[in-house]
Amino acid sequence: MIHTFTRYILRGLLKHNQDLIYKIILNQKEVSQKIINNNIDSIEEAIDNNKIDKCLKQVTLAPSSRFYKQATVFNLQNDRKRIIIGENTHLRGNLQLFAYGGYLTIGNNCYIGENSYIWSGDRIDIGNNVLISHNVSIIDSNSHELNHLERATGYLTIINEGHPKEKGSILTAPIKIKDHAWISFNSIILKGVTIGEGAVVAAGSVVTKDVPDYALVAGNPAKIIKYLNQN
Known part of the structure; x- marks a missing residue:
């Protein structure tokens, strides 16, 4: 009840x-x-901080500069003095030095956009106040051998033994990007090229030759469209 x-x-x-x-x-x-x-x-947040810490351990970075969570660094020479980054520079892209060589300097007040790749097997120098947009590739080497048999052997060496410390027949040549240059998105800068001061590389360009100061270039291969006002 x-x-x-x-x-x-x-x-x-x-x-x-x-x-x-x-x-x-x-x-x-x-x-x-x-x-x-x-x-x-x-x-x-812990994963992002761990990614950033890995970047910081591989470079020499000015206190006012910053890596973001999108950034990656592969310093295959394990020498942080070979990647030097100046003041107030913000990085979201990928930096890499090959095991056989490479040296990278980035100046003050620069920006490296997301999914941009700066790979050095020789030397890349980027000046001050340089803007590099997203999806840009800057590489100072061919990465692989031109001869088909050497290339096949080289690939297997990387897979089985890791990146070689001798570049062999891989072609390299330094790249220089001068102050105040702007590299727009989806552009490619190939080995041996100098981008002039204040120059602009239009979106989707493939740069195979030097770009004069204050020139606007576009196309594949990139050609001078006009010269910009220096004032």
Whole structure:
């Protein structure tokens, strides 16, 4: 009899307090979700910080400059003095030195966009106030041998033994990008090229020859479109 009466009372309470009970359950779900989200955010932040720390350990970076979570560095020479980055420069792209050689300097007040690749097996010097947009490739070597048999052997060596410390017949030549240049998105700068001061490389260009100071170039291969006002 008492059991039946208790069940009757409980049913009554549930009937008249459904909204309150629903709010309590909903609030518990929201609290649980917030806890989960906070944990996910903490994990993601830790992963991002670990990525940035790996970059910092491989370069010589001025205190006011910054790597972002999109950036990666592969310094295959394990010498942080061979990648030097100046003041107030912001990096979201990929920097790499080959095991057989390479040296990279980036000046002050520069920007390296996301998914841009700067790979050196010789030497790349980037001046001050240089803007490099996203999806740009700058590489001072052919990366592989021209001879088909050497190339096949070289590839297998990389896969089986790691990157070689001798470049062999791989062709390299230094790249220089002078102050105030702007390399727009999806452009490619090939070995041996100098980009002049204040020059602009239009989006999607492939630069195979030197670009004069304050020239605007575009196309594949890039050609001079006009000269810009220096004032």
